[in-house]
Amino acid sequence: MAIKDWLPAAVRAAATERRLTAGEALFRLGDKTAGLCEIVAGRVRLARVDRDGHEIVLHVAGPGDTIAEASLFSPQYHCDAIASTDAVVRIYPKRAVLSAFDRDPKAALAFSATLARQVMGLRTRIEQRNIRSARERVRNYLALNAGADGRTVTLTGTLKDVAAELGLTHEALYRTLAALERVGEIRRAKHMITVARPRRV
Amino acid sequence: MAIKDWLPAAVRAAATERRLTAGEALFRLGDKTAGLCEIVAGRVRLARVDRDGHEIVLHVAGPGDTIAEASLFSPQYHCDAIASTDAVVRIYPKRAVLSAFDRDPKAALAFSATLARQVMGLRTRIEQRNIRSARERVRNYLALNAGADGRTVTLTGTLKDVAAELGLTHEALYRTLAALERVGEIRRAKHMITVARPRRV
DNA sequence: CGGCGTTTTGAGAGAGCTCAACATCGGTGG
DNA sequence: CCACCGATGTTGAGCTCTCTCAAAACGCCG
Numbered sequence: 269m270a271i272k273d274w275l276p277a278a279v280r281a282a283a284t285e286r287r288l289t290a291g292e293a294l295f296r297l298g299d300k301t302a303g304l305c306e307i308v309a310g311r312v313r314l315a316r317v318d319r320d321g322h323e324i325v326l327h328v329a330g331p332g333d334t335i336a337e338a339s340l341f342s343p344q345y346h347c348d349a350i351a352s353t354d355a356v357v358r359i360y361p362k363r364a365v366l367s368a369f370d371r372d373p374k375a376a377l378a379f380s381a382t383l384a385r386q387v388m389g390l391r392t393r394i395e396q397r398n399i400r401s402a403r404e405r406v407r408n409y410l411a412l413n414a415g416a417d418g419r420t421v422t423l424t425g426t427l428k429d430v431a432a433e434l435g436l437t438h439e440a441l442y443r444t445l446a447a448l449e450r451v452g453e454i455r456r457a458k459h460m461i462t463v464a465r466p467r468r469v
Numbered sequence: 470m471a472i473k474d475w476l477p478a479a480v481r482a483a484a485t486e487r488r489l490t491a492g493e494a495l496f497r498l499g500d501k502t503a504g505l506c507e508i509v510a511g512r513v514r515l516a517r518v519d520r521d522g523h524e525i526v527l528h529v530a531g532p533g534d535t536i537a538e539a540s541l542f543s544p545q546y547h548c549d550a551i552a553s554t555d556a557v558v559r560i561y562p563k564r565a566v567l568s569a570f571d572r573d574p575k576a577a578l579a580f581s582a583t584l585a586r587q588v589m590g591l592r593t594r595i596e597q598r599n600i601r602s603a604r605e606r607v608r609n610y611l612a613l614n615a616g617a618d619g620r621t622v623t624l625t626g627t628l629k630d631v632a633a634e635l636g637l638t639h640e641a642l643y644r645t646l647a648a649l650e651r652v653g654e655i656r657r658a659k660h661m662i663t664v665a666r667p668r669r670v
Numbered sequence: 671c672g673g674c675g676t677t678t679t680g681a682g683a684g685a686g687c688t689c690a691a692c693a694t695c696g697g698t699g700g
Numbered sequence: 701c702c703a704c705c706g707a708t709g710t711t712g713a714g715c716t717c718t719c720t721c722a723a724a725a726c727g728c729c730g
Contacts, residue, residue, distance in 0.1 A: 325596050327592040366578070370574045373570060373577060376570070377577060380570075380577065384539035387538060387539070390592060394595055412517075414519075426709085435598060435599055440687075601717085602717080640719080643679080
């Protein structure tokens with residue numbers, strides 16, 4: 269769900285861009301909230317620092333992700349945002365966003381819709397993490413990401429990325445895929461995995 | 470974030486209640502969407518059935534949770550909702566909710582705010598699941614749920630519930646807590662856990 | 671008092687992680 | 701065009717850690 273699909277053009281035009289070097293803070297806990305933030309390039313992590321000075325990562329956002337949605341409704345940030353790599357972000361001023369929502373209920377609803385969709389997706393991912401077995405987790409992933417035919421999954425990124433999304437080490441993923449291919453449950457091609465025998469348990 | 474905190478009273482009044490027996494479907498994939506649903510009692514799972522006839526659980530909701538937020542923006546349900554136990558649910562008709570949002574931007578924004586907060590919480594939980602070690606996961610949980618003093622965590626439910634939330638078996642949680650207590654890192658009282666030595670790594 | 675669910679501890683096994691070596695691929699520059 | 705290099709992909713071996721199965725103490729409620 270890209271920003272441009274729901275944020276009015278007028279608001280998008282009001283955005284400012286900012287460049288961050290690795291380790292630089294986009295904002296800190298307690299700062300006055302500026303607005304919605306879209307990651308254009310690089311990685312930005314949201315984190316809190318506990319009493320021990322230990323950093324607790326809440327989320328890692330990459331290109332296309334938005335962060336600080338909740339900041340629209342809060343005067344201060346509730347955590348730190350630190351660039352993990354050199355990064356470029358685009359900031360949509362809070363006031364512009366909120367007033368657009370106020371004037372245009374459609375836009376507000378569209379925003380709600382994207383959030384509701386995000387909630388769905390995140391809940392699905394959490395449920396996926398409850399699966400212990402690497403094999404089952406991969407099966408789940410394939411079933412959930414299968415295309416229209418219900419059998420073919422097109423890989424957007426690298427297998428390493430998939431492994432991270434699944435919460436597995438890349439080695440474990442490679443092995444599991446190899447094992448599934450060995451028993452004929454899947455077939456693999458470049459950037460594509462096909463489940464060989466649907467309709468089976 | 471309880472429903473009554475953001476849903477206008479007029480909409481709440483329009484709600485209907487429904488009683489489900491274990492295994493009964495609240496709705497099925499493809500059904501026309503009725504509205505927002507709040508779980509009053511029992512457990513309801515959201516699931517999809519894949520080509521193999523295998524059920525993929527997307528989410529399990531308990532009392533106080535809302536489900537089908539995204540259904541407000543879709544004509545049909547995208548998954549099944551099945552009662553895992555006998556359950557009672559309250560349904561807020563889609564039309565009433567949407568028209569309330571349309572009339573009252575404040576209500577729409579309040580809805581967005583709860584969703585944004587949910588997204589935050591869910592992302593945090595996902596990040597937590599990336600922690601492999603039971604001990605680290607428990608530390609993370611304690612740090613994240615500490616009260617105002619940053620050292621004391623008050624348990625709302627049973628330890629078994631906490632274990633489920635952490636994605637650990639209850640045995641693993643008991644053992645980990647016992648170990649942490651043994652080395653003096655935490656102290657435990659009835660429904661309360663205190664981190665003994667803050668400001669340490 | 672009796673029963674049920676939570677809490678606790680024990681022992682064993684399996685599964686994924688870690689460390690390590692190597693193959694493969696794509697891009698870069700000479 | 702080819703050598704080089706870094707990142708991705710792949711496989712091996714050992715080890716740690718959690719899960720599983722089991723049994724028992726504990727606490728709460730009827």
